[in-house]
Amino acid sequence: MTVSPTQTTVPAVRLSGVGKSFGSTHAVRDVTLDIRPNEFFSILGPSGCGKTTLMRMITGFEEPTEGAIELGGVPAGGVPAHKRDLNMLFQSYALFPHLSVHDNVAFELKVRKSHPKQAIAEAVRDALALVRLEGYGDRAISQLSGGQRQRVAIARALIGRPSLLLLDEPLGALDKKLRAEMQLELKKIQREVGVTFVTVTHDQEEALTMSDRIAVMHDGRVVQVGTPEDIYERPATRFVAEFIGTSNFLTGKSDGAVLTVDGLGTVPLPADAFTGEAHLAVRPEHVRISSGDPAPPPERASLPATLQSVVYLGSATRYHLALADGGPFIAETHGTGPAGLTAGGPVLAHWDPQASRLLAE
Amino acid sequence: MRSLADRATGWLARGVIVFLYVPIVVVVVLSFNDSDVTYKWAGFSTRWYGVLAGDTDLLSSLRVSAEVGVASATLATAGGLLAAMGMARLGRRFRAVFSGGLFLPLVIPEIVLGVALLSVFGTLRADLGLTTLVLGHLVVTLPYAALIVLGAHGALDPALDEAAADLGCNAWQRFRRVTLPLLRQPLVAAWLLCFTISFGNIVMSTFTSGVGTTTLPLRVYSLLKGGLTPEINALGTLLVLFTFLIILGAGLRQMRRVLVGGDGTPG
Missing domain, CATH: 3.40.50.300 (P-loop containing nucleotide triphosphate hydrolases)
Structure with missing residues (x-):
């Protein structure tokens, strides 16, 4: 058979x-x-x-x-x-x-x-x-x-x-x-x-x-x-967000509109966010960095950070950042990014909340 | 300019070859000796080949040895193959125990095994004859066959068996179409080695042969008492010739692969 x-x-x-x-x-x-x-x-x-x-x-x-x-x-x-x-x-x-x-x-x-x-x-x-x-x-x-x-x-x-x-x-x-x-x-x-x-x-x-x-x-x-x-x-x-590609994670408490992260303050959440303990995943390619002047548009989520190093990848540039609580954060831009940023200096990392994803586990 | 040590090594190597082949050359030369004793040259003659052709006792011993050799080599090789395939299915710890048991006879002096086997046959009231001879030789040859086949089988990629199953082979077809052909060379080598061991065996034969089943080595050994004639050399020459033909025909490549190294598969 x-x-x-x-x-x-x-x-x-x-x-x-x-x-x-x-x-x-x-x-x-x-x-x-x-x-x-x-x-x-x-x-x-x-x-x-x-x-x-x-x-x-x-x-x-x-x-x-x-x-x-x-x-x-x-x-x-x-x-x-x-x-x-x-x-x-x-x-x-x-x-x-x-x-x-x-x-x-x-x-x-x-x-x-x-x-x-x-x-x-x-x-x-x-x-x-x-x-x-x-x-x-x-x-x-x-x-x-x-x-x-x-x-x-x-x-x-x-x-x-x-x-x-x-x-x-x-x-x-x-x-x-x-x-x-x-x-x-x-x-x-x-x-x-x-x-x-x-x-x-x-x-x-x-x-x-x-x-x-x-x-x-x-x-x-x-x-x-x-x-x-x-x-x-x-x-x-x-696990999936980490295993497939690279993701930045912020862990805190969601009230459905913002995520409160100890030591970092609050960041706005995507529209479909649930409430409770959660991880917010942000892909590096969705994160932009700027010197903070002019300030990013208010609807974008933003966190102050320190620029630690810049890695030139040819088709993209990767920025390794440290958040206020010392946690790592990565931003990636196509081509060369904004000029005038120096390692060790303060920057602002910002992204569209709709491009981030709230995960329960 | 080659150093003295290099040259010495070269001459030593040649010396070893000469040492290995002197007996064979002597056997061949003395088989054409027109003398009644082996140690004195009395001119060229082929008359001992004629004597050999008419010596029914010696020829029947040759026949017994050949039969026992073929039977025990075949059983030992088959047993070695079955052991290898069975052990591949065992757990790690059980496999170690089993292989230890399989190879133990290798380090027990044959004379002890012979005495033990004779006691067993005596207890069982078994008549000594071809069957007991084959069984006795099997005790000696099986560990060698198992050693060779086990090594070669262990070197096979287990995925080959699974691939055969995946491509529609049932257990027998997997054995027939994949395992057996891949192990052909080590199996031939194991068979030849076992046959040679059985054919030259004296100790085990002494204990396990019966009336009318005197093997060739036992016959030759008994002839020592009456004095050896060049007839033995003639027989030896024919055996050497026979062996060379086998080795040239089939065994050389396989023997070298298995005994010197390599997994028996090309590439």
């Missing part, structure tokens, strides 16, 4: 309260999540957050200790890995060193005996063309570079046209230039073959550039699911 989707409207993967514990350690806790067909979905989190365990449960290498997994609407409980209609791109690529490129790519079709010999040769040619490795069929794996090995692994994983491809840190082993190239390439391949891609990564930039949607994991739980823009602009928790 092969698990395959019966309709395109059912989720490609449905996780319902999925958990996994090894002895007394909980690697994954209560994950409920739908991955849509043909979606480029990323599971993003720091190492040890449980994302790899979650992926291994989807592939069938591990069985969940709680909850249930459905693949294409069919319960996957008890279905072994080799009977699941999905493939995995391994971090080490896991190409078979005793087989040629052609035999690696043809492996699944030969094992499943689904194609006659002539059709296999054709399918391998198509798969190698997809990853732009035409004519590499006779090579040994040991003759390939890292980037070529990954392409072979992609061709091997996609030749059986699985409903779902899982990618374990797909770009982790590549150098920086190749990585940027492969990011676009993976996205292109995914559109071409129309397969649901689920990648597991700790690299937020990778997740932001490639994904349609991202699930951010922390401590075994999914803390937020959303589009890259959702995740970046509207982080659900302080």
Whole structure:
């Protein structure tokens, strides 16, 4: 029996309260999540957050200790890995060193005996063309570079046209230039073959550039699911705001209109602010700095600070500030910022309250 | 200008090679000796090859040794492979205990093992013969096979097995299509080593062979009492020739990879 989707409207993967514990350690806790067909979905989190365990449960290498997994609407409980209609791109690529490129790519079709010999040769040619490795069929794996090995692994994983491809840190082993190239390439391949891609990564930039949607994991739980823009602009928790991009945080008590921070005074809050203990997250690119004369417009939030250092980044300039209570604050401007600021001097950091975000945890 | 020490090392290395191969050359040369004793040269002759061809006792011993060698090498290699695959599934602590147990016979003197095995067979009232010989040789060869196969199996990327499962292989297909071919070279090396150990074994054979299952080394050893003839040299020459053919044909690369280093996979 092969698990395959019966309709395109059912989720490609449905996780319902999925958990996994090894002895007394909980690697994954209560994950409920739908991955849509043909979606480029990323599971993003720091190492040890449980994302790899979650992926291994989807592939069938591990069985969940709680909850249930459905693949294409069919319960996957008890279905072994080799009977699941999905493939995995391994971090080490896991190409078979005793087989040629052609035999690696043809492996699944030969094992499943689904194609006659002539059709296999054709399918391998198509798969190698997809990853732009035409004519590499006779090579040994040991003759390939890292980037070529990954392409072979992609061709091997996609030749059986699985409903779902899982990618374990797909770009982790590549150098920086190749990585940027492969990011676009993976996205292109995914559109071409129309397969649901689920990648597991700790690299937020990778997740932001490639994904349609991202699930951010922390401590075994999914803390937020959303589009890259959702995740970046509207982080659900302080962890997400910190892990994806850079954020400044002010911690204090909200009355719904202003946040009172010990030692700093009050700052105005965005329109949808709640009341109670809270963190205010402000992205550095939303913060402007000035000498304080003329004063920034009154509707902007502002805090006095000391300029500690200026880092020129080429396309941007980053200012490291210290607030009145000594806490760090970062401002970033495109190009070169205002002139006449000297390190150690007083400045005013100000931002649009609507661009800031109030977080409960 | 090379230093004296360099030259001395060079000559020492040559000396070692000569020392290693002198016995082999002597065996070959003396097999063509037209004399009734091995230690005196009496001119060229091939008559001992004729004598050997008609010596049914010696040839049946050769047959026993070959049979025992093939059987024990095959069982030892299969056992080593199973041990390696089984131990990969064990927890860390259990694995240490198991591998300790597996390799312990290596450091126990063979004569002790032989005496112990004889007591076991005696208690079981087992008739000494081919079966007991194979079992005895298995005790000696299995640790070597396990040592070689375990090392090679441990060097395999566990993701290869998972990749095979992911690509549709059930457990048997994973073994057949991935594990076995990747371990082919170490398995061949282990088999050859075990066969050689079994074929030359005297101590364990002394305790475990029965009537009509005298191995070649035991037969040759017993001939010492009546005086050796160049017939033994003729047999030795044929064995050397046979070994060289095997090594040239298959074993050389694998043996070097496994015994000198490398994981047995190209690249």
